[in-house]
Amino acid sequence: MPSLPLRVAVVCLSNQNRSMEAHNFLKRRGISVRSFGTGAHVKLPGRTPHRPKIYDFKTTYDQMYKDLLKKDQAFYTHNGILHMLNRNKRIKPGPERFQNCKDRFDLILTCEERVYDLVVEDLNSREQETCQLVHVVNVDIQDNYEDATIGSFLLCDLCQCMQETEDLDNEIEELLLVFEEKTGKAFLHTVCFY
Template structure:
């Protein structure tokens, strides 16, 4: 797999959807990183009105220990401990997209709100170069099953993008082809660092 295309995948908390895709694409040999755009890391709690919230900078180990201490049975049953185990094998903790200085060729987002936050971050920082970055959104429901399906689809898209000999010229056609094949609505913007 060509490693010259640098990918990032972004969800809100860098917990489920972005980490499932990060894991899957990494195993397939892609140059991949992952991030969240939210104000805080939010994951399911005892009820929808009581999510667990952590500041970015909290490690996956710390979240795992906190959940295990709070209610090992609940967080085993809802899959959160399994998700933390997967995540901590990949990297230390959730990272906030708005804080990274890294540059990517393609940024994959999994929710329109996250896509808008990525675009807003680029707008806020302003163009400092003429290096293009393609931001592509495909909505993925935030649950473990859809995160897995989303990871497969994003890997298919990444495969198509990474074999292009001229990504900037081919991307619109690749995105259209992928959109009709996957039956998913895709948003695409070209921005500059």
């Protein structure tokens, strides 16, 4: 078993629903975790699908909460956004953009393929300094509350199994195959270097 806990990052598009649900769940299980988004802006559902509420990544969860509360409390309570933002602000002050983080992780979990592509692209564009390897793994999780919750259980099981392996670098492919068979989900995996 590895002597040090895995340093894990969970990444979705806006660092709101999927990554924050997983962040919350993994943290409660004692896993060293941070969460991020990869989008240019934070997008939350608006009154219509074509008119989302858009915020800068520098906007705190509390500022978003207060803004939506003021704009239409009934609507944002009914669709669960205020509840989600309330959870988020208990975990950390605000959303973080992956591309702005220079911290190093052992494992980066992404929640959709386009986010995976953005993470891999960003890591490969950085100047390699230490040649420390990082495993980037994607499993598609639908961006709704129920799937985010189920996805957080899956990501937690995956992290716990990876933490217990003797040699993660050599065992990860086999471990992901086991998870694919067990869940019926496809996992993408690549190795990048810092």
